[in-house]
Amino acid sequence: MDAEAVEIEVLTSLSQIGAADWDACACPEAAHGGRPEDPFTTYRFLMALEDSGSVGPGTGWTPKYLVARRMGAVIGVAPLYQKTHSQGEYVFDHNWAHAYERAGGRYYPKLQIAVPFTPATGRRFLVRPDKAELGQAALVQGAVQLAAQGGASSVHITFCTEEEADAGAAMGLMHRVSQQFHWENRDYPDFDAFLSDLSSRKRKNIRKERATAKGFGGEIVQLTGDAITPAHWEAFWHFYQDTGMRKWGTPYLTRAFFDRAQDTLRDDILLVLAMRKGEPVAGALNVIGRTRLYGRYWGCLEDHPCLHFECCYYQAIDYAIAHGLETVEAGAQGTHKLARGYLPVQTHSLHWIADPGLRAAVDRYLVAERGAVEEEIEVLTDYGPFRKVHNEEQP
Incomplete structure (x- = not known):
């Protein structure tokens, strides 16, 4: 057996994997106590969504959690859901869906690697630190293969980290940039x-x-x-x-x-x-x-x-x-936050689309959108509430 071979398993419930295995990938920093860096990808948070019926039958969020194993050991996981709509995502692709369906395509179902209803940046490819590159590549490949086998139009990884966005772009995924308002301590x-x-x-x-x-x-x-x-x-x-x-x-x-x-x-x-x-x-x-x-x-x-x-x-x-x-993330949207000390920052997502024509059109759109977002962030930052002149009279 190839020592680097990775097997991908698809779970329909988090109950099919133990909390220890999931959290060893999702929040290894909390293994010996203390808070996880990202509370939203912990076993307890995602399980609360599932156990409460907030995701699952009738919600349009069907769990398809990915688990990457090497030689039987879990090296990575991803919170993946099959979607029949684009609600609760906060990185909007409604226009892509409408355009594709007007052209005779079928946009749904699609696959979403995300924390449902949660526009907070964090790792989406939850891999053990010593297997980061191998685990991430396996999870990306697994998501794309699952989409192809299940007839999904696309895969979307939303509110991923900038490092994941760079790695995903290097693997051929399309990179999208959006904006939020954060307060920095x-x-x-x-x-x-x-x-x-x-x-x-x-x-x-x-x-x-x-x-x-x-x-x-x-x-x-x-x-x-x-x-x-x-x-x-x-x-x-x-x-x-x-x-x-x-x-x-x-x-x-x-x-x-x-x-x-x-x-x-x-x-x-x-x-x-x-x-x-x-x-x-x-x-x-x-x-x-x-x-x-x-x-x-x-x-x-x-x-x-x-x-x-x-x-x-x-x-x-x-x-x-x-x-x-260090930071307060105030959620999605809201330029009114600017006057209250929350400045615009980039957020990131990755996208894979099966249809070559739609993929090319979306890729062109994302290039133009990225430039517009970067320009808007620059303008809004300049209009921010912080003092421009350091010798301004203090309160």
Whole structure:
């Protein structure tokens, strides 16, 4: 047997592989305690999606997890799903699908290597550190072969790392660049130190917004771990439903997901809740990584000026500073984040398309799009809130 031969297995449930084998690839840095770098690719997070019915039958996200083995040992895994739509991905290919179907093609099903409903950058080819190149190549080849055998039009790897994007492009995958807004911690000792880096007008505006938000008639609390109770999840479920119905029609996560979060994920969660008379009226859900805080969901039962900014952006910065986190990823879209200290950064995805004609057209589009995104990031960064002149009067 070739010592370098790798076998690819396709699993229809994470229960078909042990948590230890999966996490040894997904988060080896957490093997001896501490937080994983990327909480979204852990066994417990993906299993919560599956166990709660947020993915699986009837959702359009059918698990086809990839496992790479060499000489029987797991060297890599990938969270792969067969998709019958393009919802919940945040790297949009609706126009590709429409164009292909107008030309007589069938775009769905397609294959997606991603964390469902989660526009957060992280490794998508989860390989053991000592088998990185071998494992990644095997997983890419396995995904393409699975697409060809199953009649899928394409393979999409979304919110991968820049290093994975470069490696995938070298293997012939198409590289797409998108944009998000992230806050970067410059070793700030406190929130005021962060404000001192901003222009005076932006400092005053943020202070005004925070004062306005905190005047809603209650208190804002940060909860994580055992401080989170089932009652908090019940309240947040109502927030999530309200936002989901207004933004994308049907919320992606089921009610059971929040029960699973209480059981297995609460140490990974930061809930920011606006409380009045002991009852939550608004809140934001964040997920805690080793070096990053990931803003995920916001919702409210009452509208109060600036409360969204406080719960989602400023409280996240407070937490990151207090806990020495390097970055706050505030989720998809939203140029309004720019004025609040979140600057544009590139995000990356990889794509393989079976049809040569569609592949060539998409490749041309991605080249033009990449240039436009890079230009927009440059312009938005220049319009950012940070002081341009270092000798500007300090607050």
